[in-house]
Amino acid sequence: MDGDILFYFTYDEGDGKATEVEKEWIEDPLFQNLEVAKKGEFHKVDDAIWNTAGGVMAANLMLDDLEKHLLK
Numbered sequence: 001m002d003g004d005i006l007f008y009f010t011y012d013e014g015d016g017k018a019t020e021v022e023k024e025w026i027e028d029p030l031f032q033n034l035e036v037a038k039k040g041e042f043h044k045v046d047d048a049i050w051n052t053a054g055g056v057m058a059a060n061l062m063l064d065d066l067e068k069h070l071l072k
Helices: 015-027 035-039 045-054 055-072
Strands: 005-010 042-044
Touching: 045 055
Parallel strands: 005 042
Antiparallel strands: none
């Protein structure tokens, strides 16, 4: 895995465990060794839009996210 940009999402059931795992993952030395981490080119996106939703509205919201992160 050596991409230019990384998009990721988490799913939290309200107990905070996903946030804990996310923090561990981002702070892991193996992750920090990736070029995307070194450059700060990893972006959290909304699970509801990127993973569970469907249809035209969700697709447009994904495009909005891409525009926000790619055209900065």
